[in-house]
Amino acid sequence: MNALPTPFAPARAEVAHAGADAAEVFDRLRRHLSPKLALTGSFAGRGAVETAALGPRVTLSDGRTALDFGSYAVTLLGHRHPAVVAAVRQQLETMPAATRSLANPVAAQAAACLAGYLGDRLPKVYFGLNGADVVEVAVKLARLATGRDRVLAVNGAFHGKSLGALALTHSPLYRAGLRGCTVDVVHLDPQDGDAVRRETAAAPVAALVFEPVQGENGALVLPPDVLRTWCADAAAAGALVVADEIQCGLRRCGERSLALAAGLPVDAVLLGKPLGGGVVPLSALVCSERFYAPLAADPFLHSATFGGHPLSCAALPAALEAIEELAPHGRRLSALLDAALERSAARFPQVVRAVRGTGLLRGVDLVSARAAGTVLVELAAAGLLVSPCLSRPTTVRLLPPLVCTEEDLAHGVELLDGALAAVALGTDTAGAGAARAGTAPRHATGAP
Ligand SMILES: Cc1ncc(COP(=O)(O)O)c(C=O)c1O
Structure with missing residues (x-):
């Protein structure tokens, strides 16, 4: 697999983590912003909050890091290019x-x-x-x-x-x-x-x-x-x-x-x-x-x-x-994603209804909104942030940034397969058998 043509790879080890007091953050969110966003944010971060980010990775207040294939399509160049x-x-x-x-x-x-x-x-x-x-x-x-x-x-x-x-x-x-x-x-x-x-x-x-x-x-x-x-x-x-x-x-x-x-x-x-x-x-x-x-x-x-x-x-x-510099790399990532998502859909036909999209904008449509919500939560827990779709709650959206390596992409898909498997087998941490039809809360992981 080829190396990423940007300065991100060597800098990754230096990602800082600010050690924010997560409980205080959630309390303030609840009191002054939105109790529901506090709740979904706490689900996604398992009680931790975001504190720093570089390239395709986000650091949480408990020291964990997550790959960011979400951020509602903003971080095409990753964080802090x-x-x-x-x-x-x-x-x-x-x-x-x-x-x-x-x-x-x-x-x-x-x-x-x-x-x-x-x-x-x-x-x-x-x-x-x-x-x-x-x-x-x-x-x-x-x-x-x-x-x-x-x-x-x-x-x-x-x-x-x-x-x-x-x-x-x-x-x-x-x-x-x-x-x-x-x-x-x-x-x-x-x-x-x-x-x-x-x-x-x-x-x-x-x-x-x-x-x-x-x-x-x-x-x-x-x-x-x-x-x-x-x-x-x-x-x-x-x-x-x-x-x-x-x-x-x-x-x-x-x-x-x-x-x-x-x-x-x-x-x-x-x-x-x-x-x-x-x-x-x-x-x-x-x-x-x-x-x-x-x-x-x-x-x-x-x-x-x-x-x-x-x-x-x-x-x-x-x-x-920067976008133009990374565009050829993006085409390679896109071709890899095509093949990988096709394999995922074929492996989990009982959970995946369709794979849609093109380039680095992909939707994995699941059998129910509940299954999609569960996959989002499972992925966040495993270290992959993705976005829900505001108008189609059955779909999990993958938005890999141009700055991720082929290894990052493969790791992201591996985590996706793990979450799909957990939902298919009913072994997900968020509630067994979520793939069975049902309606999940509208925004499972902090959608705006
Ligand atoms: C195609 C499209 N148009 C407009 C918007 C609105 O953008 P914003 O949320 O920045 O106002 C979005 C947001 O997701 C979008 O996807």
Whole structure:
């Protein structure tokens, strides 16, 4: 097996552990944040909390370490990638905050860098911090640019939880108690190639918004032929096309942008999660002149205090460079993962219903939400952190970082097989026979 071409391997032994007082952390979480998050966090860490991290590994307060194949897709470059940390540190010691009245060179450089990274077909950039920030601004600009209101999204979509983004998110789980949404959205069946043609004929449409791979919906890859037809039909009807690649872009699934690589006629690509190198929060809308026109006419139409924050923007060039350096390694990891997950599914047919996804975004769909919850807890106990899927509770999501070695990947799959075996045999520590159908608590290991 080949060695990892980054400085992580030698540094691993130096991982610090801060020895936090875990009981006090849980008490504060319970009292001032969320009792449920305290509970799920305590399940996942078996009473310990996270204290430090480097590369693909996290150190817990009890001294244990865990491989991180989760972190909701943020840590594509692992934790504390040295080049990203150095860039952010330099900015921290120079000018971390912007005056917002003087021109800021860091945001300008990051925007030029990102537009160039995506091939310069989409020249305009708006920076946010979270994914939902740029979903909101995309919908707002599409409506203003077209003078239309309706938005088409996809069944199973996840675009965030702020009110505007929530209208596009499909799962009713996150809308409970909220009557009505601020955006007029129609959700389409991804098997229905005629859906966009029909909807645009029925009433004017401002935008079509889709994720090429629906991460929170179990790493579901949308059919490329349907996306091609939808995009062409939307463009023909004068609607703007938005690819939300906040989770699946930036080489997570092999390409810088899946939509651009496929030659889809998109007007905007949304990026986030690993865009700040796994060190700082950063998201971006990268779009055409037409899309951006309302904001070009009035930059205060949509602005936020921390938009284009220098500390976040400083990370971007270093993050993209590191991602590109590791992309060939990522392709090798992806091929290994393909084969390994196929073997796991064949070994445990009584527990695994399907394996989905592509690249380093994979979903192992289990026979029940309870089985998935049990696998998550078993894995955390064994030293592998993975993420649940917010919209598909039966699926366990694997998000290995580009910085893990082939040995790390093999070890992760070995731990997965162990957890699947425990669930299949009913010997799991979280409750025997969990594979038998039943409903687990919605978020078994601390999902936000
Ligand atoms: C495709 C996609 N879009 C948008 C979002 C929302 O991002 P955030 O949670 O950073 O607001 C997510 C989050 O998982 C996502 O996967």
